[in-house]
Amino acid sequence: MDPFVLLGLSRRPLLSDDEIGSAYRKLAGESHPDQSGGDAGRFRELGEAAAILHDPARRLRQLSGSSSGSLLPPEAAQLFPRIATILQQADNLIEKQVATSNPLAKALLLAPLKNLSADLDSTLNQLQEWRILLDQELAEIDVRWPEHDPNPISLLADSYAYANRWESQLRERRLAMESLSG
Amino acid sequence: MIAGIDLGTTNSLIGVYESGFPTLLADSEGRRLIPSVVFYPENGTPVVGSEGLRMQALHPERSVSSVKRLIGRRFGEEETKKLNGPTGTPVTLPINGQNLTPEQVSAEILKKLKAVAEERLGTAVDRAVITVPAYFNDAQRAATRRAGELAGFVVERILSEPTAAALAYGLDRLQENSKVAVYDFGGGTFDLSILRLDNGVFQVLSTHGDTSLGGDDLDEAIAGLLLRDARITTLTPEMKVRLKEASRAAKELLSNEESTIVRLPFMEGSKSLEIPLARAQIESACEPIIAKTRAHCLRALEDAGLKAEELDQIILVGGSTRMPLVQRLAAEIFGKQPNLSQHPDEAVALGAVLQGAILEGSLQNVALLDVTPLSLGIETFGGLMNVIIPRNTTIPAKAGEMFTNAVAGQSGMKIIVLQGERELAGDNWSLGSFEILFPPSPKGTARVGVQFSIDADGILQVLARDTATGSEKIVEIQSAVEVSDEAVEAMLSGSLEHAFEDMDARIFTEARLKAEEMLPAVKAALEQIGSELPESEILEIRERSSEVQAALESKETVRLKQALAALDNATQTLATRLLEKAMG
Numbered sequence: 140m141d142p143f144v145l146l147g148l149s150r151r152p153l154l155s156d157d158e159i160g161s162a163y164r165k166l167a168g169e170s171h172p173d174q175s176g177g178d179a180g181r182f183r184e185l186g187e188a189a190a191i192l193h194d195p196a197r198r199l200r201q202l203s204g205s206s207s208g209s210l211l212p213p214e215a216a217q218l219f220p221r222i223a224t225i226l227q228q229a230d231n232l233i234e235k236q237v238a239t240s241n242p243l244a245k246a247l248l249l250a251p252l253k254n255l256s257a258d259l260d261s262t263l264n265q266l267q268e269w270r271i272l273l274d275q276e277l278a279e280i281d282v283r284w285p286e287h288d289p290n291p292i293s294l295l296a297d298s299y300a301y302a303n304r305w306e307s308q309l310r311e312r313r314l315a316m317e318s319l320s321g
Numbered sequence: 322m323i324a325g326i327d328l329g330t331t332n333s334l335i336g337v338y339e340s341g342f343p344t345l346l347a348d349s350e351g352r353r354l355i356p357s358v359v360f361y362p363e364n365g366t367p368v369v370g371s372e373g374l375r376m377q378a379l380h381p382e383r384s385v386s387s388v389k390r391l392i393g394r395r396f397g398e399e400e401t402k403k404l405n406g407p408t409g410t411p412v413t414l415p416i417n418g419q420n421l422t423p424e425q426v427s428a429e430i431l432k433k434l435k436a437v438a439e440e441r442l443g444t445a446v447d448r449a450v451i452t453v454p455a456y457f458n459d460a461q462r463a464a465t466r467r468a469g470e471l472a473g474f475v476v477e478r479i480l481s482e483p484t485a486a487a488l489a490y491g492l493d494r495l496q497e498n499s500k501v502a503v504y505d506f507g508g509g510t511f512d513l514s515i516l517r518l519d520n521g522v523f524q525v526l527s528t529h530g531d532t533s534l535g536g537d538d539l540d541e542a543i544a545g546l547l548l549r550d551a552r553i554t555t556l557t558p559e560m561k562v563r564l565k566e567a568s569r570a571a572k573e574l575l576s577n578e579e580s581t582i583v584r585l586p587f588m589e590g591s592k593s594l595e596i597p598l599a600r601a602q603i604e605s606a607c608e609p610i611i612a613k614t615r616a617h618c619l620r621a622l623e624d625a626g627l628k629a630e631e632l633d634q635i636i637l638v639g640g641s642t643r644m645p646l647v648q649r650l651a652a653e654i655f656g657k658q659p660n661l662s663q664h665p666d667e668a669v670a671l672g673a674v675l676q677g678a679i680l681e682g683s684l685q686n687v688a689l690l691d692v693t694p695l696s697l698g699i700e701t702f703g704g705l706m707n708v709i710i711p712r713n714t715t716i717p718a719k720a721g722e723m724f725t726n727a728v729a730g731q732s733g734m735k736i737i738v739l740q741g742e743r744e745l746a747g748d749n750w751s752l753g754s755f756e757i758l759f760p761p762s763p764k765g766t767a768r769v770g771v772q773f774s775i776d777a778d779g780i781l782q783v784l785a786r787d788t789a790t791g792s793e794k795i796v797e798i799q800s801a802v803e804v805s806d807e808a809v810e811a812m813l814s815g816s817l818e819h820a821f822e823d824m825d826a827r828i829f830t831e832a833r834l835k836a837e838e839m840l841p842a843v844k845a846a847l848e849q850i851g852s853e854l855p856e857s858e859i860l861e862i863r864e865r866s867s868e869v870q871a872a873l874e875s876k877e878t879v880r881l882k883q884a885l886a887a888l889d890n891a892t893q894t895l896a897t898r899l900l901e902k903a904m905g
Binding site: 243252 | 522
């Protein structure tokens with residue numbers, strides 16, 4: 140079933156997390172199986188619909204009807220080598236730090252951890268800048284909506300998918316490093 | 322009527338919803354807090370509560386406290402290390418020549434609560450909502466449910482504690498729209514849940530925690546502090562109980578006072594102890610333990626997609642949050658003063674009562690949308706975990722997976738079900754396995770659909786679906802370790818025979834690994850900042866290093882361990898300098 144219809148939201152590219160969240164909470168609260176007249180099936184469908192709409196990549200694919208991963212956006216191609224390298228470095232360093240038990244060896248690893256953490260932050264910033272551009276593009280498409288060209292929409296969806304995945308991978312490493320040094 | 326129960330590590334409570342209000346019920350002596358201690362007399366029925374607590378000091382070997390830390394656990398896990406039993410089998414406790422399960426012990430506590438409620442209300446109380454730490458896994462939740470059933474309850478819901486506390490907090494703020502964190506630091510467990518409150522809907526966004534981190538650990542740290550000054554020769558179980566009680570009492574007192582004197586008359590023979598203790602002392606002993614909560618808070622924020630400053634309230638519940646240091650650390654982690662409006666011991670029980678009222682329909686327009694704390698998945702070819710339902714998915718939740726035969730004529734396949742966040746299957750908790758059967762057919766054509774569902778209690782059910790008829794059947798999950806008694810015996814005797822010869826070799830290997838890590842680290846550290854150290858210190862470090870090298874070659878375990886300890890000692894300043902430099 141169409142996630143926009145299910146949550147009673149208008150079918151358009153730009154929806155805020157708050158709009159989606161409050162529509163979801165209202166309807167899910169009513170259909171939760173604990174409530175009289177609750178409906179477990181509908182409750183689950185609402186959850187799935189909200190998950191799709193919260194993710195701009197999946198939301199745009201709903202609108203364009205395109206499937207995932209058909210195109211490699213040029214910005215993604217440009218960012219990829221840096222992100223792959225830094226993820227690998229982070230994994231190696233985290234693994235070393237976890238395996239180390241004595242304080243001296245741990246202290247030796249702190250300086251490289253700190254350097255890498257700075258690299259991680261600057262890469263995250265770069266991703267965030269890209270994301271701002273994507274959000275601008277999304278807003279422009281939304282202004283012209285429902286008039287649209289399907290190609291840029293599916294390219295935008297793919298861009299969001301890369302940006303989201305990389306951001307969460309980088310943040311994951313940063314969290315791991317923070318809890319190691321903190 | 323559905324009772325609400327907080328089955329705590331240290332204390333338990335029961336309450337009901339009466340004429341529109343949640344009420345907690347007191348025992349005949351007027352106490353709502355029932356100590357979660359069970360004493361088993363040689364004959365007769367178990368004694369629970371404050372009477373049990375008194376008996377524990379006299380007969381620790383026939384008493385059980387903090388059983389919540391063992392429920393749903395297996396031998397060989399960190400939490401069960403003080404107990405002996407075949408690794409991987411469900412844990413049991415030897416009491417009066419019987420092996421009791423933690424469920425049985427918990428059931429005694431629940432029976433006591435049931436009796437308290439029935440006496441107060443004058444009617445039968447046989448339906449209940451029971452709370453568990455949010456981070457409890459499937460086995461721990463299922464075992465708690467069984468304990469409730471053993472006590473004669475129909476268990477209407479297993480509810481997460483921080484969610485319950487949020488409900489108690491939010492009840493008189495139903496019109497509000499806010500984001501809150503519940504920092505629940507109890508006697509044995511820690512949880513951090515982040516919720517969105519929106520017009521009567523309580524949506525859990527994320528949860529994280531540690532089911533072996535609580536006030537018990539703080540008491541032990543304080544006991545260690547007391548013991549350091551006590552000069553006790555042998556510590557008997559009775560002395561341990563007294564020491565722990567005294568530590569807890571001192572901890573509680575020092576939440577309000579700056580210093581105290583711990584008095585333990587006739588601790589060892591005629592020897593009495595009088596140890597002065599200051600708040601600052603217990604704070605420095607407890608700080609590393611409390612600091613562990615930080616990583617869980619950061620993780621939950623990350624999973625909720627929120628920054629600390631976006632939260633409206635940090636609600637503290639659980640007895641351990643009475644400690645000023647805990648309040649300070651919570652304030653530091655979230656960058657704002659925590660909300661202390663909830664009763665630390667009672668909020669969870671009140672929330673359980675409210676959930677009962679929702680279920681029986683007497684509390685309307687309030688809904689709880691809770692999540693599963695741990696990812697659920699299956700082991701794939703190559704020993705990896707394939708996530709089927711990710712953590713923080715709203716429950717009840719369902720996900721289907723289609724299985725097919727890899728070769729022609731394959732009759733079935735074994736599916737191992739896992740819970741946890743690690744990439745390698747073996748690092749996660751194994752819930753057990755089940756077999757699916759394929760009809761004879763060419764490669765890749767047999768199809769069996771399996772549906773994994775997590776119910777509102779957070780407990781897994783697996784359904785196999787016949788794709789042709791659409792009929793569903795519940796699949797029994799075999800516990801991961803269905804080992805026969807003889808097999809267990811064999812495993813045990815085998816390992817005992819080898820235990821002694823293995824021991825020395827193992828200790829030497831451990832020491833060797835440490836030395837191999839240490840020597841290059843010392844060398845690298847000296848190269849980096851050796852010039853900043855006084856000549857005498859460098860000389861000492863060099864000497865100690867050569868001694869480790871020599872001990873390593875001599876293959877003498879004791880000598881190597883001593884040499885390592887000496888080197889560790891000699892390099893302390895070096896390590897501190899490095900740390901300072903890195904922190905810049």
